[in-house]
Amino acid sequence: xxxxxxxxxxxxxxxxxxxxxxxxxxxxxxxxxxxxxxxxxxxxxxxxxxxxxxxxxxxxxxxxxxxxxxxxxx
Amino acid sequence: xxxxxxxxxxxxxxxxxxxxxxxxxxxxxxxxxxxxxxxxxxxxxxxxxxxxxxxxxxxxxxxxxxxxxxxxxxxxxxxxxxxxxxxxxxxxxxxxxxxxxxxxxxxxxxxxxxxxxxxxxxxxxxxxxxxxxxxxxxxxxxxxxxxxxxxxxxxxxxxxxxxxxxxxxxxxxxxxxxxxxxxxxxxxxxxxxxxxxxxxxxxxxxxxxxxxxxxxxxxxxxxxxxxxxxxxxxxxxxxxxxxxxxxxxxxxxxxxxxxxxxxxxxxxxxxx
Numbered sequence: 001x002x003x004x005x006x007x008x009x010x011x012x013x014x015x016x017x018x019x020x021x022x023x024x025x026x027x028x029x030x031x032x033x034x035x036x037x038x039x040x041x042x043x044x045x046x047x048x049x050x051x052x053x054x055x056x057x058x059x060x061x062x063x064x065x066x067x068x069x070x071x072x073x074x
Numbered sequence: 075x076x077x078x079x080x081x082x083x084x085x086x087x088x089x090x091x092x093x094x095x096x097x098x099x100x101x102x103x104x105x106x107x108x109x110x111x112x113x114x115x116x117x118x119x120x121x122x123x124x125x126x127x128x129x130x131x132x133x134x135x136x137x138x139x140x141x142x143x144x145x146x147x148x149x150x151x152x153x154x155x156x157x158x159x160x161x162x163x164x165x166x167x168x169x170x171x172x173x174x175x176x177x178x179x180x181x182x183x184x185x186x187x188x189x190x191x192x193x194x195x196x197x198x199x200x201x202x203x204x205x206x207x208x209x210x211x212x213x214x215x216x217x218x219x220x221x222x223x224x225x226x227x228x229x230x231x232x233x234x235x236x237x238x239x240x241x242x243x244x245x246x247x248x249x250x251x252x253x254x255x256x257x258x259x260x261x262x263x264x265x266x267x268x269x270x271x272x273x274x275x276x277x278x279x280x281x282x283x284x285x286x287x288x289x290x291x292x293x294x295x296x297x298x299x300x301x302x303x304x305x306x307x308x309x310x311x312x313x314x315x316x317x318x319x320x321x322x323x324x325x326x327x328x329x330x331x332x333x334x335x336x337x338x339x340x341x342x343x344x345x346x
Contacts, residue, residue: 008342009268009335010294033287041288042297045331050345055287066344068333070286071263071270072293073300074152074240 001025001061003032008068011038023059030055032065044070078103078113086114090122096210108166111210112140123208124164135321140166140210142233142320147171147220147248149196151300152262153238154185155309156316161204161211163317168204171216171228172196183302220244225251234316237261238309242284243291249274249281258326260315262308266298267337269308272346273315273326283331283346304336 006018015036023032029046033055046053047066059065075083078099085095091114099110114121115137120128124136131139144165146153149172160168176194180187186199197215204213220228220239225247229235235252237259239245245261252259252274259274261284274280286293311332318324333342 008333009337010266010298041286041290042294043287044285044293045283045344046287047344052282052346069265069268070242070288070290070293071265071268071295072240072242072245072291073264073295074148074150074238074262074305 001027001059003027003059003061004064005032005036006064006066007036007038008066010042010069011036011067027059028055029053029057029059029065032059033067036067038067042069044068076113078105078110079117082110082114082117082119086117086119089118090120090125092122096121107210108140108212111164112137115140121210127164131321135323136164138321139164139317143167143169143231144316144320145169145171145229145232145235146238147228147235147244148238148240149186149200150174150180150238150240151183151264151305152309152312153196153236154187154200155306156236156238156313157200157204157213158185158207159310159313160316161207161213163313164208164211165316165320166211168200168211168213169216169228169232170197170200170213171218171220173217173219183300183305185306220248222247222251226255229255229257232257234319235259236312236316237263238312240295241291242286242293245284246281249279249284253279258319260312260319262312263293264300264304264308265293265295266300267304267335268294268298269304269334269336270331271308271311271315271327271334272331273319273328275319275326275328278328278346280331280346304334307334307336
């Protein structure tokens with residue numbers, strides 16, 4: 001299945017900002033995060049098709065996954 | 075019409091009252107500058123300092139700002155700009171909460187940090203600055219850390235709360251106390267070139283969007299730092315939100331979050 005993975009802000013450094021990736025059925029958000037080498041502790045908001053999701057969310061063909069870093073400074 | 079009103083009306087040639095006239099009235103009638111400012115606005119006149127506000131904010135709106143109380147939680151990068159802009163806007167009472175002193179690493183971005191103020195409490199410097207800008211505005215300094223234990227007391231009576239904190243744990247507590255009290259909260263957070271803003275109105279709950287996939291109390295700012303321009307941008311967006319919420323104008327960013335990427339100059343709006 002195909003999933004479009006869009007990375008934001010500092011996650012773009014050394015990675016492709018947006019790409020269509022091929023994954024086996026049953027792939028979760030956590031699997032994609034691991035495959036992209038994005039540190040889990042740095043992740044803030046994650047959206048699938050503009051809806052807020054957690055790491056255990058199973059992806060479907062045609063999904064758009066967006067991953068933002070956690071911002072905490074002031 | 076009171077003697078003060080008669081005095082002010084006689085002075086206002088073009089609808090404006092200068093600061094020196096405001097001072098004279100305060101001395102002559104033995105009332106505070108804030109009371110003189112309120113009297114000017116109630117007459118539909120304008121303190122001269124607000125003449126460039128007039129096309130944006132009516133006399134009634136300026137009076138609503140004067141009578142409002144905004145709690146600013148955190149007086150660092152975001153908080154310094156927020157306080158400056160609220161004071162210039164004419165918000166009558168600012169409750170400033172921060173336990174920290176200025177240190178040298180604050181000088182790159184914190185508006186209220188100066189070499190002379192290193193070692194000074196941030197809220198003390200904030201009170202002094204506001205006094206220099208607009209003595210009709212009161213900043214109440216709270217030299218302590220916000221927490222679930224003192225939150226309700228610190229926020230009591232606030233019209234709006236501005237989140238200018240530097241950690242996620244306290245942000246959760248702040249958002250929870252605001253929900254409990256039904257006070258609108260304008261959230262802002264920054265890291266490097268990036269920032270985010272959203273407003274939690276009564277009935278909203280932004281807490282699910284403040285934390286990360288991990289359990290950390292800090293975000294990527296621990297690696298990216300905070301340059302001068304990001305807090306200025308995000309703080310200004312927050313003050314625009316606070317102003318709109320006080321005046322009931324426009325569309326607050328409730329149910330949405332704006333994520334700013336100043337490196338690639340991209341602004342994403344996400345639905346919450």
